[in-house]
Amino acid sequence: MHIRPATLADIPSILALERQSATAGHWTEEQYRQAFGQEGGRRRVLLAEDFPPTASAQENRSRADTSISGFLVAQHLAPEWELENIVVAPPARRQGLGKRLLDALLAAARRTNSTTVFLEVRESNAAARSLYEKAGFEQTGRRKSYYTNPPEDAVLYRLFLP
Ligand SMILES: CC(C)(COP(=O)(O)OP(=O)(O)OC[C@H]1O[C@@H](n2cnc3c(N)ncnc32)[C@H](O)[C@@H]1OP(=O)(O)O)[C@@H](O)C(=O)NCCC(=O)NCCS
Numbered sequence: 001m002h003i004r005p006a007t008l009a010d011i012p013s014i015l016a017l018e019r020q021s022a023t024a025g026h027w028t029e030e031q032y033r034q035a036f037g038q039e040g041g042r043r044r045v046l047l048a049e050d051f052p053p054t055a056s057a058q059e060n061r062s063r064a065d066t067s068i069s070g071f072l073v074a075q076h077l078a079p080e081w082e083l084e085n086i087v088v089a090p091p092a093r094r095q096g097l098g099k100r101l102l103d104a105l106l107a108a109a110r111r112t113n114s115t116t117v118f119l120e121v122r123e124s125n126a127a128a129r130s131l132y133e134k135a136g137f138e139q140t141g142r143r144k145s146y147y148t149n150p151p152e153d154a155v156l157y158r159l160f161l162p
Contacts, residue, residue, distance in 0.1 A: 003100060
């Protein structure tokens, strides 16, 4: 599995993966386009794919969307980062990929001399909460009925970067 920065060309694969996951954050194609444009300059989109970065990578990418196994979107609001979304394809879950994507973000955040990473998650999202807590995130609060469809509290987490 290879983790690399995503590009505009990856948006269809990212959208397809996001749509498979009810608990993921859901963005429109336009919002993803903005993440790669000038307004999205503070954003980092990382992607996991199941083939090595060879010269034929571009050809493989156009052949099959299924090469995308996960992605993460984060925003840099110096000196902090916010993790906005992280999704692993259902068949690839529970194999350490979510942790690898999160570790890649934390490494990138440390390189920007950032102090803190924030995120919010649905209270009932046990898988994501366990991933974050194992990575050292601490619960700092909640936003009552923050989510809709279905309505649910958001739990807020924070990680201080060493
Ligand atoms: C949350 C998510 C990204 C985790 O990805 P993953 O690749 O399965 O996670 P990992 O294999 O790296 O697991 C790391 C840790 O997370 C926790 N975890 C992951 N899936 C879990 C589950 N189904 N139940 C409980 N804990 C879970 C465990 O603590 C796990 O460590 P362990 O395997 O040693 O027990 C994935 O479940 C997903 O895509 N969910 C849908 C999208 C979503 O809800 N994203 C969060 C939006 S805020």
